[in-house]
Amino acid sequence: MPPLKEMHHDRYKWIALTNTTLGMFMATINSSIILISLPAIFRGIDINPLSAGNVGYLLWVLMGYLLVTAVLVVSLGRLGDIVGRVRVFNLGFAVFSVASALLAIDPFHGSSGAMWLVIFRLVQGVGGAMLFANSAAILVDAFPVEQRGLAMGVNQIAAIGGSFIGLIAGGLLSIVDWRLVFWVSVPFGIIGTVWSYKSLRDNGVRTPSKIDWWGNISFGVGLTALLVGIVYGIEPYGGSSMGWGSPFVLSAFAIAVVFLGAFFYIENHVEAPMFNLRLFKIRAFFMGSVAGLLAAISRGGLQFMLIIWLQGIWLPLHGYSYSDTPLWAGISLLPLTIGFLLAGPISGYFSDRHGARILSTAGLSVFALSFVGLLFIPTNFSYWAFAALVFANGVGGGMFSAPNSAAVMNSVPADQRGGAAGIQAAFMNTGMVLSIGVFFSLMIVGLTSTLPKAMYRGLSAHGVAAAQAHIVANLPAVGSLFSSFLGYNPLKSLLISRASTHVSEAKWLTLTGKKFFPDLIQSPFHHGLIIVFSVAILLSVIGAIFSALRGERFVHQTPTLLKHEGELAESSNAVPGEVALDPEVVR
Numbered sequence: 339m340p341p342l343k344e345m346h347h348d349r350y351k352w353i354a355l356t357n358t359t360l361g362m363f364m365a366t367i368n369s370s371i372i373l374i375s376l377p378a379i380f381r382g383i384d385i386n387p388l389s390a391g392n393v394g395y396l397l398w399v400l401m402g403y404l405l406v407t408a409v410l411v412v413s414l415g416r417l418g419d420i421v422g423r424v425r426v427f428n429l430g431f432a433v434f435s436v437a438s439a440l441l442a443i444d445p446f447h448g449s450s451g452a453m454w455l456v457i458f459r460l461v462q463g464v465g466g467a468m469l470f471a472n473s474a475a476i477l478v479d480a481f482p483v484e485q486r487g488l489a490m491g492v493n494q495i496a497a498i499g500g501s502f503i504g505l506i507a508g509g510l511l512s513i514v515d516w517r518l519v520f521w522v523s524v525p526f527g528i529i530g531t532v533w534s535y536k537s538l539r540d541n542g543v544r545t546p547s548k549i550d551w552w553g554n555i556s557f558g559v560g561l562t563a564l565l566v567g568i569v570y571g572i573e574p575y576g577g578s579s580m581g582w583g584s585p586f587v588l589s590a591f592a593i594a595v596v597f598l599g600a601f602f603y604i605e606n607h608v609e610a611p612m613f614n615l616r617l618f619k620i621r622a623f624f625m626g627s628v629a630g631l632l633a634a635i636s637r638g639g640l641q642f643m644l645i646i647w648l649q650g651i652w653l654p655l656h657g658y659s660y661s662d663t664p665l666w667a668g669i670s671l672l673p674l675t676i677g678f679l680l681a682g683p684i685s686g687y688f689s690d691r692h693g694a695r696i697l698s699t700a701g702l703s704v705f706a707l708s709f710v711g712l713l714f715i716p717t718n719f720s721y722w723a724f725a726a727l728v729f730a731n732g733v734g735g736g737m738f739s740a741p742n743s744a745a746v747m748n749s750v751p752a753d754q755r756g757g758a759a760g761i762q763a764a765f766m767n768t769g770m771v772l773s774i775g776v777f778f779s780l781m782i783v784g785l786t787s788t789l790p791k792a793m794y795r796g797l798s799a800h801g802v803a804a805a806q807a808h809i810v811a812n813l814p815a816v817g818s819l820f821s822s823f824l825g826y827n828p829l830k831s832l833l834i835s836r837a838s839t840h841v842s843e844a845k846w847l848t849l850t851g852k853k854f855f856p857d858l859i860q861s862p863f864h865h866g867l868i869i870v871f872s873v874a875i876l877l878s879v880i881g882a883i884f885s886a887l888r889g890e891r892f893v894h895q896t897p898t899l900l901k902h903e904g905e906l907a908e909s910s911n912a913v914p915g916e917v918a919l920d921p922e923v924v925r
Contacts, residue, residue, distance in 0.1 A: 374508030406463025415760020430468025435527025509665030560597030634769025677732025689741030701737025784866025
């Protein structure tokens with residue numbers, strides 16, 4: 339019979355897994371539940387997000403949460419190393435719950451209501467960052483090395499699977515009442531707050547040290563400026579379809595370069611750095627982190643492009659009304675979720691026995707091949723071919739994520755796990771924001787070169803006067819893209835009314851019906867998809883190369899980085915294939 343202490347530890351690790359999984363699921367489901375719910379939310383506060391001056395609200399409600407989590411997770415992970423990971427994690431549940439309740443009771447309408455949502459989405463992001471930053475570190479503290487892959491697999495499923503499930507939850511809840519999109523998090527947040535306070539304990543290595551204020555400030559300002567520049571770069575500016583050349587965006591990027599440059603200088607010279615750059619001297623950490631960032635960029639772009647593809651083209655062409663497309667887009671993406679949910683824990687289990695390199699590299703290879711398949715199906719595809727490809731994409735993502743996360747966290751000393759987890763979460767969330775900027779921009783470039791001609795021909799053929807058809811056809815493509823993303827028919831707002839177009843009732847019904855705009859945008863959108871998915875394939879292949887170069891399976895042997903400064907995984911005393919066990923996890 340095992341000793342009582344061992345039985346107690348065995349029970350605690352499952353409590354830690356369940357609690358942190360709830361936290362990660364809640365934090366990530368809120369990053370995607372908004373994607374599907376935006377039309378209902380903006381209707382609820384009586385504002386048109388596509389009107390002049392309102393696109394900013396749309397972008398900030400959509401991306402503000404991701405931006406805050408990306409900026410804060412490293413600082414909050416390092417804070418967890420100093421004051422206790424469980425303490426910061428508990429506070430994250432509480433902040434998240436309060437912010438969710440305040441979002442749900444938004445008392446205003448119009449621009450005031452939108453600003454309320456933006457502010458408390460940012461506050462909600464602070465709570466999400468506390469959860470993201472410390473979840474993985476708490477798990478690694480609780481589980482022995484031979485079970486960390488399985489634990490991280492379950493946790494990663496909650497993190498990335500939550501972002502897929504949020505698509506369906508948002509569609510279902512927003513049909514009933516848009517406020518439910520925010521209320522749904524409150525009871526789970528309250529349960530998580532009480533449960534984590536009662537059941538979790540700090541049993542990791544703590545590092546008493548001063549807070550790196552200058553590092554935190556320079557990193558926060560630099561990354562915020564970078565991500566804000568990306569957000570406004572995809573908005574129209576002047577006569578341009580995008581704002582990458584606007585003085586504001588260029589100034590934001592200049593500020594980002596200055597402050598991030600200062601950050602790297604500070605971190606190399608301060609006594610107790612927030613962002614421990616010495617971790618990147620560990621081969622397994624460096625290679626796994628870069629592979630994870632590239633996978634996050636590819637995955638984020640995929641999700642947005644698939645939603646636009648389904649809501650703006652495929653579902654209307656198959657008879658679904660625009661008001662129903664958000665829900666059915668989420669349902670149509672179920673194979674993606676199922677593939678990830680199946681592959682995640684299985685690959686985590688096998689990575690505990692055989693290491694991460696083969697599984698993660700194969701996973702990103704499958705991921706890249708699924709993009710190749712999506713390039714070759716027509717825009718108006720057969721659903722089962724589409725379902726098989728997105729299922730393969732989910733399987734590839736699951737094969738990569740869990741083993742990679744466990745390997746990265748295993749490679750760092752015990753006193754650096756909070757900071758390391760923060761870095762991983764920062765890469766994941768930054769990758770999502772970057773993917774939106776990069777993939778939206780690439781799609782807009784593709785549409786700008788082909789959509790105006792197709793739009794002009796289509797409108798002229800249905801009786802719209804040449805002058806008006808020319809004006810509408812040459813409006814920024816981002817408007818059509820956002821309309822498709824929100825499940826709107828843009829021609830209703832672009833053409834204003836039947837009287838203004840001087841067309842017959844029958845032609846007006848055709849122009850604003852389910853099939854005219856999807857038919858019109860099919861070819862230009864596919865041209866954009868070729869550009870977007872080609873970049874995703876390239877990023878995935880490069881990520882697979884980094885994953886393959888991570889070296890043999892490696893677990894850091896010492897509890898602190900100071901005892902093993904500058905160590906490279908490849909120079910450990912372990913023979914090839916041997917696990918270098920950390921003394922603190924030997925039972």
